[in-house]
Amino acid sequence: MVGSQPLSTWNEGAPKSAILDFVARVTTQGGAEFVPPAERIATFDNDGTLCSEQPLQTQFFFLFDRVKELSARDPAMSGRQPFKAVLDHDYNALFGLGRQALFELALATHAGVTDEDFDQIARGWLATARNPKLGRLFRESVYRPQVELLAYLRENGFKTYIVSASGVDFLRAFANEAYGVSREQVIGSSVKLRYDVGGDRISLMKLPELNSFNDREAKPLNISLHIGRRPRLVFGNSDGDLAMMRYAKSGSGERLALLLHHDDAEREAAYDREFRISPLAEALDKAEDYGITVVSMKRDWKVVF
Amino acid sequence: MVGSQPLSTWNEGAPKSAILDFVARVTTQGGAEFVPPAERIATFDNDGTLCSEQPLQTQFFFLFDRVKELSARDPAMSGRQPFKAVLDHDYNALFGLGRQALFELALATHAGVTDEDFDQIARGWLATARNPKLGRLFRESVYRPQVELLAYLRENGFKTYIVSASGVDFLRAFANEAYGVSREQVIGSSVKLRYDVGGDRISLMKLPELNSFNDREAKPLNISLHIGRRPRLVFGNSDGDLAMMRYAKSGSGERLALLLHHDDAEREAAYDREFRISPLAEALDKAEDYGITVVSMKRDWKVVF
Numbered sequence: 387m388v389g390s391q392p393l394s395t396w397n398e399g400a401p402k403s404a405i406l407d408f409v410a411r412v413t414t415q416g417g418a419e420f421v422p423p424a425e426r427i428a429t430f431d432n433d434g435t436l437c438s439e440q441p442l443q444t445q446f447f448f449l450f451d452r453v454k455e456l457s458a459r460d461p462a463m464s465g466r467q468p469f470k471a472v473l474d475h476d477y478n479a480l481f482g483l484g485r486q487a488l489f490e491l492a493l494a495t496h497a498g499v500t501d502e503d504f505d506q507i508a509r510g511w512l513a514t515a516r517n518p519k520l521g522r523l524f525r526e527s528v529y530r531p532q533v534e535l536l537a538y539l540r541e542n543g544f545k546t547y548i549v550s551a552s553g554v555d556f557l558r559a560f561a562n563e564a565y566g567v568s569r570e571q572v573i574g575s576s577v578k579l580r581y582d583v584g585g586d587r588i589s590l591m592k593l594p595e596l597n598s599f600n601d602r603e604a605k606p607l608n609i610s611l612h613i614g615r616r617p618r619l620v621f622g623n624s625d626g627d628l629a630m631m632r633y634a635k636s637g638s639g640e641r642l643a644l645l646l647h648h649d650d651a652e653r654e655a656a657y658d659r660e661f662r663i664s665p666l667a668e669a670l671d672k673a674e675d676y677g678i679t680v681v682s683m684k685r686d687w688k689v690v691f
Numbered sequence: 692m693v694g695s696q697p698l699s700t701w702n703e704g705a706p707k708s709a710i711l712d713f714v715a716r717v718t719t720q721g722g723a724e725f726v727p728p729a730e731r732i733a734t735f736d737n738d739g740t741l742c743s744e745q746p747l748q749t750q751f752f753f754l755f756d757r758v759k760e761l762s763a764r765d766p767a768m769s770g771r772q773p774f775k776a777v778l779d780h781d782y783n784a785l786f787g788l789g790r791q792a793l794f795e796l797a798l799a800t801h802a803g804v805t806d807e808d809f810d811q812i813a814r815g816w817l818a819t820a821r822n823p824k825l826g827r828l829f830r831e832s833v834y835r836p837q838v839e840l841l842a843y844l845r846e847n848g849f850k851t852y853i854v855s856a857s858g859v860d861f862l863r864a865f866a867n868e869a870y871g872v873s874r875e876q877v878i879g880s881s882v883k884l885r886y887d888v889g890g891d892r893i894s895l896m897k898l899p900e901l902n903s904f905n906d907r908e909a910k911p912l913n914i915s916l917h918i919g920r921r922p923r924l925v926f927g928n929s930d931g932d933l934a935m936m937r938y939a940k941s942g943s944g945e946r947l948a949l950l951l952h953h954d955d956a957e958r959e960a961a962y963d964r965e966f967r968i969s970p971l972a973e974a975l976d977k978a979e980d981y982g983i984t985v986v987s988m989k990r991d992w993k994v995v996f
Contacts, residue, residue, distance in 0.1 A: 424873055501915050545875070558919050568729055569919035570850070576916055581908035581934060588934075588941045590915050597916070603886035610806050610895050611881055611902070612917055614863050614874035629886060629893075636893045 392538050395531040395688050401644065401681045405535065408642045409542050412618060419640045423543040427617045429573075429609060429630060430536070432550035432557060434623040434664065435646055436565060437528040438517060440655040442477075443663060444524045445492075445552045448511055452495035469494075481662060489596065492553070496577055497594035501555055504592060508559035519655075522691070525560045531687045532621070536565055539619065547571045547617075549609060551601035551626060551664075555592070573612050575600045601626045606633035617641075623648065624664040628676075631669065635677050643678045645669055650683040653690045697843050700836040700993050706949065706986045710840065713947040714847050717923060724945045728848040732922045734878075734914060734935060735841070737855035737862060739928040739969065740951055741870060742833040743822060745960040747782075748968060749829045750797075750857045753816055757800035774799075786967060794901065797858070801882055802899035806860055809897060813864035824960075827996070830865045836992045837926070841870055844924065852876045852922075854914060856906035856931060856969075860897070878917050880905045906931045911938035922946075928953065929969040933981075936974070940982050948983045950974055955989040 396402040412421040433439040453472045457463040464473055468487040471480035480487070499507065517527045536546045548567050550557055554574030561567040576597040579590045600608050606629050609617065616637035620630050623646040631643040647670065649656050658666040673680050683690065701707040717726040738744035758777045762768040769778055773792040776785035785792070804812065822832045841851045853872050855862055859879030866872040881902040884895045905913050911934050914922065921942035925935050928951040936948035952975065954961050963971040978985050988995065 424867070427875075501919075554916070554919070562729070570732075570917065572919065579912045579915055581911055581938075583937075586941055588911065588938045590911060590938075606886055606893065606895060607884045610884055611859070612875065614806075614859070614877065632888075633886075633893045633895075636891055 393531070393534060395534050397686050397688050399686050401679050401686045404642060404679050405644070408619065408640060409539070412640050413542050421618060421639065425615060425618065426539075426542070426544040427547065427613055427615050428536075428539050428544045428619040428621070429547045429549040429605075429613075429617040429634075430532070430620075431622040431624070431627045432548050432552055432574075434648065435621055435627070436532045436536075436548070437524075438520060438654060439664065440648075440657070441519050443552065444517070444527075445556055446663075447515060447517075447524070448508065448556065449491055449495045451511060451515070452507075453491070456495065489599070492575075493577060493594040493596065496553055496555070497592045500582075500589040500591055501579065502589070504555050505559055508556050512560050520691075525564055527691065528564045529687070530689050530691060533565060535621075536567065540566065544619070545571060547573060547609075547613065549573045549600065549605050549630060551575055551599065553577075554600075573600060573605075573608050603629045605630040609633070620644070621646070622669070624661075624666045625668050626664050628669040628672075631678055632676055643676070644681055645673060645678050646681045646683060648683055649685075650687075650690065652684075654683060698836070698839060700839050702991050702993050704991050706984050706991050709947060709984050710949070713924065713945060714844070717945050718847050726923060726944065730920060730923065731844075731847070731849040732852065732918055732920050733841075733844050733849045733924040733926070734852045734854045734910075734918075734922040734939075735837070735925075736927040736929070736932045737853050737857055737879075739953065740926055740932070741837045741841075741853070742829070743825060743959060744969065745953075745962070746824050748857065749822075749832075750861055751968075752820060752822075752829070753813065753861065754796055754800045756816060756820070757812075758796070761800065794904070797880075798882060798899040798901065801858055801860070802897045805887075805894040805896055806884065807894070809860050810864055813861050817865050825996075830869055832996065833869045834992070835994050835996060838870060840926075841872065845871065849924070850876060852878060852914075852918065854878045854905065854910050854935060856880055856904065858882075859905075878905060878910075878913050908934045910935040914938070925949070926951070927974070929966075929971045930973050931969050933974040933977075936983055937981055948981070949986055950978060950983050951986045951988060954987050955992075955995065957989075958995045959988060 393402055411419040433443040450472050453469050463469045468483050468491045512525045515524050517524050520527050539546055546567055552574050554576050557572045557574045558569045561572050578593045578595040578597045580593055582589050582591050617634040619642045620634040621644045634641050635643050698707055716724040738748040755777050758774050768774045773788050773796045817830045820829050822829050825832050844851055851872055857879050859881050862877045862879045863874045866877050883898045883900045883902045885898055887894050887896050922939040924947045925939040926949045939946050940948050
């Protein structure tokens, strides 16, 4: 990047200026808004913020493939919901079963293996699985302007975190390669673990029991637990990110909250309030009240992938 | 430190050699045991490992002072256990009440304030509170050889974490100043938080409900949750650290587990299995079996404070 202009994949406009101005202010030594490097924390949602979540978030496709694999070994699974709906590719039925069924699905497909074995399973899947809408590998269905922004923030002394409702172990299987975000800077949903001793070998077994569903209000709570600081910059794309945006914005000093609006049917997708998995409504309606900068994919990004 | 020998506060001997050899092996590019920087994770217990825990762990003195303060505002507290025992300075009675009473004490003194207000309260207390045995500020009752070791590991590309049963917000109030460990690299016990909206201001309220008691088997579980990697180096001083030592040691490749033995009545304290808060017995008896390197404070440290 040396010699090139920062955020070259972003079009000129209010959001790009807001980011550049914000970074200049908080990094200007002796300036009124200077923020010491230790306090430069940036948190990004993942699905729909850093990568495409259409037609569904990446982890759903992983779940579906895990159900196929697990049901091949346990035929009784095939007749039971929510597994049946998955095997029938009946997503209307699946999402009609409600939130609890989706949790059951997530827990069943993420438990019964160690954290380290799960990492291998997820990496194996990510090596070849493709987004059906985009036709590209999921792990490459990431937004180039965001990858550039993350790198730009790190060059300016920020620690960049992912704070996502997707499973933490799943996210960690690609966050470094896709975004340059290391494993310890990923905060996600999690199941409980069990400490297992097998001879000399200690392993941690993933249990079918929720530890934390990292969405909405849980995002700031987990940020406090894991980081212990209010973020200076937050980037999200749905109402699930509003709590962490407001949390950041109500801290003292300079703070920037950015909201990606998917309004680009041609290059990616156009959706907001009607997306049933993770709608965007309140955050969009209240963006001005809450001091949130709305980023238009269509207008503000020179490229998408 | 430039120009000086590493670990100058450590005496020559097997533990110092084990540390220097380990660091040389994992950082030698092209060597068989080379470990990429991203995987260089070191986890240290706090009380008794990085700072003195005699006559009691620092946080107990903080708790006692909080009880005095809170009971002045709520006189009914004074007549009830476990608060009465604290106000009577009857520590035999207090510890005789058992584990549940100690939890109740911890929860009562850590809840009802936001995480940020708690940070201010803890910093205020740490500014003047002194260890009664040593006569020095608690925040300065830290072991110089360990502070040097932490810095040495960081100079060699390690991320240094504290993984302690003490409260995470309490530890964060001094970890950076005392050890150079930043807030996000502190993993401790925690209470649940509540997302509160007051006008435009979002705050996170600490609730009198346990989220995680970060001791024994919980240490590796929380290491997986927060860091997502088995540590390469672990340093502890009690049976409460054994699970994370064994977890680290049973990973592949080079790993080092170190156990501080308090055998120095003259310069600090001599104790192990009889310390009721956090005894050292199994880890000492099984050190050889588990490949743990025992560090003698008396023999291996040139200075203590």
